[in-house]
Amino acid sequence: EVQLVQSGAEVKKPGDSLKISCKGSGYSFNNYWIAWVRQVPGKGLEWMGIIYPGDSDTRYSPSFQGQVTISADKSISTVFLRWSGLKASDTAIYYCATYISTSSGGDSWGQGTLVTVSS
Amino acid sequence: SYVLTQPPSVSVAPGKTARITCGGNDIGGISVHWYQQKPGQAPVLVIYSDTVRPSGIPERFSASNSGNTATLTISRVEAGDEADFYCQVWDSSSDHGLFGGGTKLTVL
Numbered sequence: 001e002v003q004l005v006q007s008g009a010e011v012k013k014p015g016d017s018l019k020i021s022c023k024g025s026g027y028s029f030n031n032y033w034i035a036w037v038r039q040v041p042g043k044g045l046e047w048m049g050i051i052y053p054g055d056s057d058t059r060y061s062p063s064f065q066g067q068v069t070i071s072a073d074k075s076i077s078t079v080f081l082r083w084s085g086l087k088a089s090d091t092a093i094y095y096c097a098t099y100i101s102t103s104s105g106g107d108s109w110g111q112g113t114l115v116t117v118s119s
Numbered sequence: 120s121y122v123l124t125q126p127p128s129v130s131v132a133p134g135k136t137a138r139i140t141c142g143g144n145d146i147g148g149i150s151v152h153w154y155q156q157k158p159g160q161a162p163v164l165v166i167y168s169d170t171v172r173p174s175g176i177p178e179r180f181s182a183s184n185s186g187n188t189a190t191l192t193i194s195r196v197e198a199g200d201e202a203d204f205y206c207q208v209w210d211s212s213s214d215h216g217l218f219g220g221g222t223k224l225t226v227l
Contacts, residue, residue, distance in 0.1 A: 044221040045205050061215045095161055103209040105152030105167030112161055
């Protein structure tokens with residue numbers, strides 16, 4: 001069974017750095033893309049970016065390019081989403097999801113990580 | 120950049136048919152995927168590659184894609200179908216994915 005398990009909720013202050021994670025199991029981790037999706041409370045889904053753990057090929061939505069960094073560590077079957085300077089507007093639930101290819105649908109999703117940024 | 124347009128809300132009586140649209144320029148030429156998200160839960164893929172249902176998704180869910188509009192159809196709507204629905208595509212010209220704004224399905 002494909003499983004994506006995300007790291008726990010975080011409470012941070014503006015300007016803090018943060019790295020959240022998404023660990024895959026039950027499938028060939030290196031051969032499936034993993035995307036990150038943002039959902040501000042009460043709002044819609046926003047596609048942030050996607051990475052292929054096999055070679056770390058990464059694509060970003062223009063809205064998130066330069067704002068976050070997506071990376072992968074194949075040795076522990078984990079993908080990361082990192083911020084170097086959080087803003088209050090980064091407060092959201094962040095989901096990871098597996099994609100067979102960039103043009104396919106996201107067929108397995110993590111449980112989501114709530115990030116709260118407040119002074 | 121590419122834009123996907125969904126109606127904010129659709130209402131339907133139980134047992135009737137709901138249709139949720141996703142508009143985009145020549146969207147019929149690219150693969151569209153649909154997700155259902157219930158309150159407090161992660162999204163679930165209900166249709167991929169325009170018309171394909173993943174295993175475990177009821178046959179009541181179907182979809183089409185042609186011209187400038189993709190459509191998700193839910194037949195014999197049940198109270199448990201009430202959720203937010205999102206369409207999603209890959210924008211190959213800009214090399215990134217994107218979602219529509221989402222449609223809230225209300226079962227009357």
